[in-house]
Amino acid sequence: MNHWEIKNRIRKRVAEEEGVLRKVAPLNVALCHPAPYEVAMSSLGFQAIYQEIHKHPLAAAERAFLPDNPGEYRRYRVPVFTYENERPLSDFPVIAFSIAYELEITGIFEMLDLCGIPILSGERTARHPFILAGGPLTISNPAILFPFVDGVILGEGEERIHQFLDLAAGAEHKNLRDKLALLAGCYVPGVSAEIPAPCRVLDENLPAASRILTKNTVLSSMFLIEPERGCSRSCAYCVMRGPRGGGMRTVPAEDVLRRIPENARRVGLVGAAVTDHPQIFDLVGGIVESGREIGISSLRADRLADHLGEEFVRLLAKGGYRTLTTAADGASRRMRDMAGRNTDERHLARTAELARLAGMSRLKIYEMIGFPGETMDDIEELIRFSLEISKIVPLSLSVSPFVAKRNTPLGGAPFEGISILESKYSRIRAGLKGKVEIKPDSSRFAWIEYMLSQGNDSAGLAAMNAWRQGGRFAAWKQAFGSL
Ligand code: SF4
Numbered sequence: 044m045n046h047w048e049i050k051n052r053i054r055k056r057v058a059e060e061e062g063v064l065r066k067v068a069p070l071n072v073a074l075c076h077p078a079p080y081e082v083a084m085s086s087l088g089f090q091a092i093y094q095e096i097h098k099h100p101l102a103a104a105e106r107a108f109l110p111d112n113p114g115e116y117r118r119y120r121v122p123v124f125t126y127e128n129e130r131p132l133s134d135f136p137v138i139a140f141s142i143a144y145e146l147e148i149t150g151i152f153e154m155l156d157l158c159g160i161p162i163l164s165g166e167r168t169a170r171h172p173f174i175l176a177g178g179p180l181t182i183s184n185p186a187i188l189f190p191f192v193d194g195v196i197l198g199e200g201e202e203r204i205h206q207f208l209d210l211a212a213g214a215e216h217k218n219l220r221d222k223l224a225l226l227a228g229c230y231v232p233g234v235s236a237e238i239p240a241p242c243r244v245l246d247e248n249l250p251a252a253s254r255i256l257t258k259n260t261v262l263s264s265m266f267l268i269e270p271e272r273g274c275s276r277s278c279a280y281c282v283m284r285g286p287r288g289g290g291m292r293t294v295p296a297e298d299v300l301r302r303i304p305e306n307a308r309r310v311g312l313v314g315a316a317v318t319d320h321p322q323i324f325d326l327v328g329g330i331v332e333s334g335r336e337i338g339i340s341s342l343r344a345d346r347l348a349d350h351l352g353e354e355f356v357r358l359l360a361k362g363g364y365r366t367l368t369t370a371a372d373g374a375s376r377r378m379r380d381m382a383g384r385n386t387d388e389r390h391l392a393r394t395a396e397l398a399r400l401a402g403m404s405r406l407k408i409y410e411m412i413g414f415p416g417e418t419m420d421d422i423e424e425l426i427r428f429s430l431e432i433s434k435i436v437p438l439s440l441s442v443s444p445f446v447a448k449r450n451t452p453l454g455g456a457p458f459e460g461i462s463i464l465e466s467k468y469s470r471i472r473a474g475l476k477g478k479v480e481i482k483p484d485s486s487r488f489a490w491i492e493y494m495l496s497q498g499n500d501s502a503g504l505a506a507m508n509a510w511r512q513g514g515r516f517a518a519w520k521q522a523f524g525s526l
Contacts, residue, residue: 044112046119050129050365056080057126061306062255064093065127068103070212072096073125073135073172077142077150080108084255085262087269087313088178089141091251095138095201101212104139107132109150113157122158132158132172137211138190139204141178145495146488148187148503155191162507164193164232169216175207180239183448187495187503189232194223198241199272201248203228215396232500235498250294251313252302259300265338266307270299270326274315278372279383279452280411280445283315291315296322300329311338318346327358337362344369344386348393353400360401366439367398370409375421376416377506382453388428405437413445413459413489422467426474432478442471443484444494458493461486486514494523 044052057063074093076083083089088425096104105125110116116123132138132154140151152162154176159166164174176185176192177200185195192218196203203226210222224231228242250269258264274283275291287330291314303310310330317339320326323346330337337359347356347369356367371386373379379386391408398406410425434437442466447456464486473480495502512518 044115047123049110049115049119049121053124053126056257056259057448059259060255060257062253063127064097064104064254066097066103068099068101070099070102070137070208071102071130071135072102072137072139072208072211073107073130073132074104075107075123075132075139075140075151075154077109077147077154079111081260083108084257084260085265085267086141087251087253087267088141088143090253090255090267092139092141092177092204094254095204099208102208105130105135105234107154109154110157113153116157116331123154133160135172138172138173139175139177141186142176142180143178143526145182145184145187146490147180148495149514150504151188152507152510158460160335163190165190173211173216173219177204179282181249183450184496184498185230185238186499187506189230189500190503190507192232193220194232195230196242197228197230197239199244200242201244201251203242206524224427246292249292250299250302256307262311262338263309265309265311265336266303267311267313268299268302269313270294270323271314271317271320275319276316276385276514277383279381280372280414280448282435282448282451284451291319293322294319296320296325296329299326300406303330303335307335309336309338311340313340315341316343316344317341318351319391322357323351324358327355327362331358331362337364342367342369344371344390344394347397348390355402356397356401360403364401365403366405366407367401367403368393368407368409369394372409372411373414374410374412374417375424378417378421382414391428391432392435395432395438403436405439406435407439408432410440410442411445412442412471413464415453415456417459419467419470422470423474426471429475429479433475437480439480439482440471440475441482441484442468444486444489446489446496448496455497458490461490464489491516491519493503494519 076089093104096102105127107123107125124131155162174192175194176188177196220231223229224234228239252265252268256264270290271293273291277284372384373382395406447453469484479494509519509522
């Protein structure tokens with residue numbers, strides 16, 4: 044794909060979008076996601092910040108993404124450019140990155156490097172863009188970003204971005220850093236004394252909702268809206284858990300339904316614990332009975348089994364669900380109790396039954412292995428129980444290794460080890476062969492994620508070295524080995 048083919052591909056994507064915002068403003072922000080377009084444009088947080096920047100009287104946002112194939116950009120010397128006006132990132136006074144999780148850090152390196160912008164903030168000068176970071180990663184471990192960014196807005200950034208834009212519209216680079224450090228919930232490397240508590244938006248500014256609809260995303264043409272934010276539960280491994288996240292904040296069902304545009308044929312309800320919303324029946328009923336398809340980001344098995352029941356799952360089926368997806372997040376009862384996950388076999392078995400009764404073709408369960416203290420007995424329990432479920436309805440298991448996150452009760456827990464995880468995967472595959480579909484996440488990538496999630500700025504520098512050495516696993520091992 045040459046220079047023109049790259050441009051044409053992006054023009055085609057923009058032509059297929061509905062709801063793009065365009066504005067002439069004194070301050071232009073390149074709003075970047077270090078993931079490819081089809082993933083990034085399914086991020087409600089990214090779309091929310093896009094709209095907030097446009098609401099500011101002095102600012103406009105143009106979007107840019109990690110190229111699908113950075114090698115092509117490099118070969119034809121094409122810089123990463125924005126979708127709205129095809130301007131390279133280096134033309135902007137401010138580049139704002141929204142980062143979901145640790146492994147996306149290499150996308151930042153790639154995007155800056157393709158534009159000739161030094162990756163390390165210490166190598167940039169006042170003529171370079173100011174680089175701001177935000178997004179979900181900032182709740183758990185923003186420290187790995189510090190060598191590369193000029194400032195961070197931690198947590199929910201929809202309100203704080205306005206104050207940042209007020210400052211950025213008038214300030215020089217250095218002044219901007221000093222002033223940003225004074226804002227609550229913001230951190231400026233080399234200026235701020237300590238990492239502050241994350242920002243939290245006022246309830247009256249919820250819900251976030253999509254602006255741009257396009258078929259070219261993983262959630263094809265789905266209008267996303269957030270009927271609740273946060274979670275009132277307390278799973279010991281989760282950064283969204285109640286006490287730190289401020290619990291669950293809900294938006295009345297009628298407000299959510301009123302904001303769904305006429306032309307949205309598919310609606311996604313996004314949130315950490317959507318089925319805990321007290322009006323979830325009204326929400327789902329309102330959407331499905333209007334003839335739309337529905338998607339829900341988080342279906343809790345205990346809520347489905349004990350409260351919502353058959354009528355609710357039939358509504359989901361009417362709204363287009365063919366696979367019911369839930370999470371167990373622990374191989375055995377013992378592991379789930381240890382992790383504070385109040386899902387038991389009875390809930391999962393009843394959820395399987397509800398999926399079958401509603402005519403769905405499959406149940407998918409997210410599992411986590413490798414919690415502290417887990418043994419092969421726990422894995423055997425997972426196999427035994429999965430076989431039982433698969434007799435009720437066809438089952439898929441999506442299995443990922445436990446990666447401890449900072450700012451959670453299990454924050455400092457060790458990583459299981461790649462070879463032990465692989466032996467557990469082997470046992471699960473053998474035990475469920477031909478009966479249950481298994482989708483295991485890479486234990487190597489999980490180890491890299493763990494090293495980044497537990498590390499500080501030197502782990503960020505190690506990630507840069509690994510990326511510079513080609514990003515293969517051996518490069519990551521070597522980079523972390525030298526810490
Ligand atoms: S894992 Fe889910 S249910 Fe548990 S605290 Fe996190 S968001 Fe809530």
